[in-house]
Amino acid sequence: MLIKVRKLERVYRMGDHVVRALAGVDLDIEAGEFISIVGASGSGKSTFMHLLGCLDRATGGSYDLNGRNVRAMTDRELARIRNNDIGFVFQTFNLINRTPAIDNVAVPLFYGRQANTNAKAMKALERVGLAKRYKHKPSEMSGGERQRVAIARAIVNNPSVILADEPTGNLDTRTGEQILDIFHSLHQSGVTIVMVTHEMSVAAQAQRLVHMTDGLIDVDREVTPELRRDLVHSGVLGAKRIEREQEEIERTSA
Amino acid sequence: MFAFRLILASLRGLQTNLMRSLLATLGVIIGVTAVVSAMSILAGAEREIAQRFESMGADQIMVVPGSGGRGHRQARLDSLTADDAIAIREECPLIINTAAERSQPMQVKYLQKNMFATVMATTEAYQEINDYKVESGRFISREDNRATRKVCVLGHKIARELFGEVAPVGFRVKIKGIGFTVIGVMEKKGFLGMREVDSQVIVPLDTGLKRLFGFQFVGMITAQAGDQTKLDAAIQQVKRTLRGEHKIRAGSGDDFSIFTQEQAKERVADVTQIFEIVLYSIAGISLVVGGIGIMNIMLVSVTERTREIGVRIAVGARRMDIAAQFLIEAAVISMLGGALGVVVGMAFADLLEKVTRVLKTFTPPSAIVFALIMAGCVGIVSGLYPAVRASRLDPVEALRYE
Structure with missing residues (x-):
């Protein structure tokens, strides 16, 4: 088991006000899986993502990554986990604009105190088909290219899991598809991917769909070819519809 | 890395x-x-x-009037005389030579050329102690001093300024309106101690005191020690001699100050x-x-x-x-x-x-x-x-x- 989450909680206290952003989530993810997490805004999916990515600390429950108890780790150990085991891809790319693509990709290697950073960064750029533009700065690139640089940065350390937060949210349909193609090919080469999105057609790319409401997972199911077809063709699909489908499947199996 | x-x-x-x-x-x-x-x-x-300071010589002991004390005697600036210089030379075994001097800026004139220069009244010992050589002519002598002759020796720079390319020896310049015959020109030296000497005019001590300054006291006595390693002992001898000369009772302060190159530094x-x-x-x-x-x-x-x-x-x-x-x-x-x-x-x-x-x-x-x-x-x-x-x-x- 790559990721094992039990009763994970994240509670914010603002004065007397208590917000349970994550209200006790259970989830298992095997190595090599491709999972989408969907949900309305405020459903807790971003909070869950930050906890999985070791950017934030849970206030309750347990989280094991590669069999190690993340909640017991020091800040220094968390930094190491983020560096070695996790690759982030953001909606807004979050590249450092004043340095060329290759340097952006090399940032994780730099903090990992690794040698031979240029060759490794170059290899990662090759995997996303941007080797030729390694010298260009993000400001000289299109949105799709920037996101590919960001993916190269996420995979440069061969992490256990890639966490993508609305990776196509800022892109047009065509470039969005190119990015999804890259995720597919990464997945085929064995990389584990967890993707947060609110677009059902994007979520349909994954093997498994997790839906969250009010800080809890309320749907967790395999994306069957039928579901995929429905999700893609219906464009944006409400959570109710997935629920209805699930009930239908349960009824037929019973 | x-x-x-x-x-x-x-x-x-x-x-x-x-x-x-x-x-x-x-x-x-x-x-x-x-x-x-x-x-x-x-x-x-x-x-x-x-x-x-290097040009001042490490073997020199400078004596100036007044000790900076508050007493009447200690504040006096007229406590040193030419006789004190002679007494130091004769009574201090560790001192081999002394030169008394007094200097003051004055008007020096040659024909139409007119300028202010430091007039330095001193003795022949001044040249010996400072290793300051003449370029032409001669330095003032014991005879010049004893006879209060109206002769002078020009610094290198002032000689040029007054006479240009002409050799000044034998000509007469006027200092404070009194005619002085130029008997020599000094070599180019720059500084001796803190004093720029190339622009000064040197006259015999007694001539200067009597005819130019109208004082009988001197501004400084430079004493040269024979052995630089016994400078402290030499200073004690100078001190004892001067206190004797000035009849200062035991317990009273000096009416002079002594310093060396080292102290000035x-x-x-x-x-x-x-x-x-x-x-x-x-x-x-x-x-x-x-x-x-x-x-x-x-x-x-x-x-x-x-x-x-x-x-x-x-x-x-x-x-x-x-x-x-x-x-x-x-x-x-x-x-x-x-x-x-x-x-x-x-x-x-x-x-x-x-x-x-x-x-x-x-x-x-x-x-x-x-x-x-x-x-x-x-x-x-x-x-x-x-x-x-x-x-x-x-x-x-x-x-x-x-």
Whole structure:
């Protein structure tokens, strides 16, 4: 088991006000899986993502990554986990604009105190088909290219899991598809991917769909070819519809 | 290795923000410029003074009237006479020669040429003690003195100024309206002690005292010790002799002061030390101002790059790494400012030397090292708070920052 989450909680206290952003989530993810997490805004999916990515600390429950108890780790150990085991891809790319693509990709290697950073960064750029533009700065690139640089940065350390937060949210349909193609090919080469999105057609790319409401997972199911077809063709699909489908499947199996 | 890469990265960052970084470090540039140029002037002056003391001779004991005490006797400036000089020479076994002197600026005239020059009344011993040679003619003699002859010897420079290319020996100049025959011209010497001698006119002591100054007392007696290693004993002998001559009772203070080259050097060192303290205070203030400038810009930079900091933490930077990045950036900016300040300061000192033509400047290597280290420290100290602030950012908040 790559990721094992039990009763994970994240509670914010603002004065007397208590917000349970994550209200006790259970989830298992095997190595090599491709999972989408969907949900309305405020459903807790971003909070869950930050906890999985070791950017934030849970206030309750347990989280094991590669069999190690993340909640017991020091800040220094968390930094190491983020560096070695996790690759982030953001909606807004979050590249450092004043340095060329290759340097952006090399940032994780730099903090990992690794040698031979240029060759490794170059290899990662090759995997996303941007080797030729390694010298260009993000400001000289299109949105799709920037996101590919960001993916190269996420995979440069061969992490256990890639966490993508609305990776196509800022892109047009065509470039969005190119990015999804890259995720597919990464997945085929064995990389584990967890993707947060609110677009059902994007979520349909994954093997498994997790839906969250009010800080809890309320749907967790395999994306069957039928579901995929429905999700893609219906464009944006409400959570109710997935629920209805699930009930239908349960009824037929019973 | 990691630190080296951080320095490289911060230098690259500076490139993109060159103008702003320069403005940030302006305070440091100005501070270091001020320190380096002032240090250059001070060090140049010290060197110049040291060279002058070298010409004074380490075997000389200077006696001047008055001891700086509060008593009537101690405040007197007319306590030394030509006879005292003779008494010292004759009664102190450790003293081999003495020269009494008195000098005063006076009008010296040759034909239509008219100028103010230092007139130095002294004896033949002056030349022997100071190893000061004549270029043409001869120096004043014991006979000139005894007969109060109206003769004079010209310094190298004033001879040129009064006579041009003409050889002055045998001509008459007028000092305070009285005619004096030129009997010699001195070699080019520059300084003897603190006194510029190339522009002075030397006359026999008694002639000067009687005909020009109208006083019977002298301004200084220079005594030459035979053995430089017994200078302290020689000083004691001079002291005892003078107290005897002046009939000073035991318990009363001296009416004269004695100093040597070594003591004069120390006194100058005291004065330059005061200048140095003032200088370092100014440097300190301007560097504090410079540090505030850098802190300001670093805080702006941290705010501007909040998202970048979030990303760096997300891809595995430790809090220490983030702090180190901003600290090194501040130190690099500050040290660049320091380096610029050193260059500008040296150029400014050079310019002063060329424009004034009197100031001799010299930039000691220690001043450069000091300035750079100071600038680096200012950078680190003023970068500390912004760096800590950057390293404490919550990555989730930072990634959301617009």
